[in-house]
Amino acid sequence: MMKNMWNPIWKTNSWWAFVYRLALAYFFFGLARGLFYLFNYRFFADMTAEQVGRAWMGGLRFDTAAVLYLNVLFILLSFLPFRFRMRRAYQILTDWTFLVPNALGLIAGLADCAYYPYTLKRTTSTVFSEFGHEGGGLLMGHLILNYWYITLLAIVLIVVMVWLYRRVQPVRTYGEKGGRLRYYALHTLALMAAITFIIWGIRGGSFAKAWRPMTMSYANLSVDKVEHRALVLNTPYSIIRTIGKNGLEEKHFFATEEEMHRVFNPVHRLSESTSARFGQLRGRNVMVIIIESFARQYVGCLNESIPNYRGYTPCFDSLSRKGYLFEQAFANGRKSIDAMPSILSSVPPLQEHFITSHYSGNEIEGLATALGRMGYHSIFLHGAPNGSMGFDAFVKQAGYQRYFGKTEYARDEDFDGVWGIWDEPFLLRAVDELGQMKQPFVGTLFTLSSHEPFRIPSQYQGKFPNEGEPL
Numbered sequence: 001m002m003k004n005m006w007n008p009i010w011k012t013n014s015w016w017a018f019v020y021r022l023a024l025a026y027f028f029f030g031l032a033r034g035l036f037y038l039f040n041y042r043f044f045a046d047m048t049a050e051q052v053g054r055a056w057m058g059g060l061r062f063d064t065a066a067v068l069y070l071n072v073l074f075i076l077l078s079f080l081p082f083r084f085r086m087r088r089a090y091q092i093l094t095d096w097t098f099l100v101p102n103a104l105g106l107i108a109g110l111a112d113c114a115y116y117p118y119t120l121k122r123t124t125s126t127v128f129s130e131f132g133h134e135g136g137g138l139l140m141g142h143l144i145l146n147y148w149y150i151t152l153l154a155i156v157l158i159v160v161m162v163w164l165y166r167r168v169q170p171v172r173t174y175g176e177k178g179g180r181l182r183y184y185a186l187h188t189l190a191l192m193a194a195i196t197f198i199i200w201g202i203r204g205g206s207f208a209k210a211w212r213p214m215t216m217s218y219a220n221l222s223v224d225k226v227e228h229r230a231l232v233l234n235t236p237y238s239i240i241r242t243i244g245k246n247g248l249e250e251k252h253f254f255a256t257e258e259e260m261h262r263v264f265n266p267v268h269r270l271s272e273s274t275s276a277r278f279g280q281l282r283g284r285n286v287m288v289i290i291i292e293s294f295a296r297q298y299v300g301c302l303n304e305s306i307p308n309y310r311g312y313t314p315c316f317d318s319l320s321r322k323g324y325l326f327e328q329a330f331a332n333g334r335k336s337i338d339a340m341p342s343i344l345s346s347v348p349p350l351q352e353h354f355i356t357s358h359y360s361g362n363e364i365e366g367l368a369t370a371l372g373r374m375g376y377h378s379i380f381l382h383g384a385p386n387g388s389m390g391f392d393a394f395v396k397q398a399g400y401q402r403y404f405g406k407t408e409y410a411r412d413e414d415f416d417g418v419w420g421i422w423d424e425p426f427l428l429r430a431v432d433e434l435g436q437m438k439q440p441f442v443g444t445l446f447t448l449s450s451h452e453p454f455r456i457p458s459q460y461q462g463k464f465p466n467e468g469e470p471l
Contacts (some may be wrong), residue, residue, distance in 0.1 A: 010168050014085070015190075018078045018171035025071060025102050028161055029063045029234060030213045032109030035153070035229060037123045039113035043120070044231055051224060055231045058222025065199040065214060066237040069100040072198055081187030086170070099165060105160045105236035110154045112235045116149045122216075122233045124242040124358045156247045204387075216241060217360040220393040229361065242358035248350055286371065286442040288433075289371055290339055292451045296329040336451075337389040342443065344368070355390045366398025371442045379404060379437060382446040383421035391446070400444070404433055415448065423449035 012020075033056070037044060044052070068075070074097040077090075084090055098264075112123050144151045204214025219232035254260040296302055299312015301320045311317060330344035333349045341347035341354040345366045354360060366376035379402040380395040382388070386405040395403060406420050414425045427445070434443050456464070 009162065009168060012168060014078065014170040017168050018075075020168045021165060022071065022075075023099060024161065024164055025067045025098075026063060028102065028106050028157065029109065029236075031157070032106055033059055033063070033234060035110065036113050037347065040230075043117075044228060052231070055222050055228060058219065061204055061214065062219065062232060062234050062237045065204065066105060066166075066234050066240070068198050068201040069240045070105050070236060071098060074098040075194050075198060076191075079191040081184050083183070091170070093164070094366065099162060102161065105156050106137070106157060106230070107138050108151055108235040108239060110157070114150050116230060117169060120227070120230070121266050121361050122230050122238040123235050124238050125240075125245070126242065126358065148466040158216075172374030181461045198444070215356045215357070215360060215390055217355055217393040217397065218387075219361075220396045226397045227363065228233065233303075234359075238358075238361075243259050245352065245358050248359075250420075261329055282374070283440050285440050286367075286376070288343065288367070288442075288444040290343060292336060292444045292446065292448045294450060301325065302327060302329070304419070328456060336446075339446070340391055340398070344395070355394050360394075360397075364397060366395075366400070367444075368401070368442055371440075372399050372401075375440065376403060377438045377441040378443070379433065379441065379444075380444045381405075381426075382434065383409065383423070383448050384419055388420070395444070397455070404430070416455055418453065418455065419448045419451055421448075423447050424457070466467045 011453055013340045037052070047055070054298045074094060077094045078085075107273070108123065115123060202214075204218060216233060216238060219229035220226050220230045223229050232381045254263070262369050283386075298312045299316060300309070301317040303309050303311060333339060333353075335353070337355055338349045339351045341364075342349070345364050347354050347364060351357075368376070368380075374380060376398045380391070383406055384389055384391070386392050386403070386407045388405075392403045392405060394443075406415070409421050409426065409429060411425070416422050420426075427447075430443075430445055437443065
């Protein structure tokens with residue numbers, strides 16, 4: 001039905017009206033991403049059309065999460081199984097729960113069109129504390145005037161969004177009529193489906209047990225260079241995901257850098273003899289093996305002073321007598337998710353896990369990054385489902401070129417039923433993968449079978465005694 005040709009109003013059932021409105025949110029988030037790309041093209045000019053397309057497709061996951069975060073109340077109000085949903089007052093309330101959050105999200109996305117060149121990352125919730133003491137009203141007025149073209153663009157787009165939103169109006173139709181039992185059953189199922197969709201979308205499109213909810217670091221998966229990840233992210237998501245996550249307090253222990261260096265200088269310059277000795281190692285392959293839930297107390301060659309001690313690492317013990325053995329061992333985290341940043345990038349957890357913190361988007365130096373500049377190829381191998389703890393995204397940030405996980409292994413019959421592929425078959429496959437690597441290479445392998453609940457493969461049941469934990 002149309003009021004006139006210049007102001008058409010389409011009336012349809014509440015289901016199609018909801019789909020149209022949610023699609024409208026997606027459209028404006030995509031438009032904001034396109035404008036962000038155009039305004040900041042010089043930072044992405046080296047990307048090919050294929051890379052831009054891949055980044056855009058990866059951004060749909062973050063757009064979905066942002067749309068659901070901002071519209072969770074709108075979605076729930078749209079699906080509450082009550083007939084008063086079609087009353088005018090209720091529809092006005094529903095309209096506001098859509099228009100206000102999405103307008104704010106659009107403003108945030110457009111603001112980064114101008115702010116990104118100063119930070120080279122998407123804005124997070126820290127912006128509120130950073131400018132909290134700068135005279136909020138005066139500063140905001142200055143920014144609105146200084147970037148008047150962004151302000152004008154935001155006003156125009158919000159007006160267009162409101163106009164398009166009001167072009168479709170829900171009316172009571174087939175789904176809203178009928179018997180009481182049928183009505184409530186149908187709409188209760190629809191509400192449950194909507195809640196499931198919200199959880200699924202916010203988690204990044206997965207219910208897999210091994211996946212944590214999606215974090216900003218997942219943007220690394222959709223780009224070849226981590227400095228391009230801002231094209232995958234969107235600002236509303238970045239702000240929402242960092243709310244309540246306190247930043248680190250900046251400490252000033254020394255008045256000058258020179259004073260600090262007199263106490264400790266992290267830059268070490270090798271002597272000529274040491275440099276020559278290490279120079280002989282250049283071009284050799286590097287392999288880092290990280291053992292899940294392991295500790296110094298299990299390593300035989302590190303506990304020989306303990307009477308009647310029997311170690312659990314006979315192969316490592318034999319290798320320790322043929323190379324360098326570093327006897328000091330210190331924990332840089334309490335959980336597996338802390339291992340990758342600590343070991344591969346020297347970034348220990350501070351107040352929270354680096355991978356899930358709002359610092360995860362920062363540029364960092366990794367082992368594979370440093371060796372990559374020396375011509376090394378790199379691979380990271382982990383038998384857990386791809387996406388587990390965000391490792392596949394993080395190791396790319398740490399400079400690794402390839403990730404080999406459960407998906408690439410592609411033999412579900414070797415799945416342990418809990419964490420991933422049993423270590424024995426996965427390690428044998430890892431040998432094959434490493435054998436195909438161009439040299440020199442740096443490889444990192446993270447095991448998983450020694451994780452609780454410490455399941456034993458069926459073929460080894462009863463073959464190993466339960467010796468308890470060594471002292």
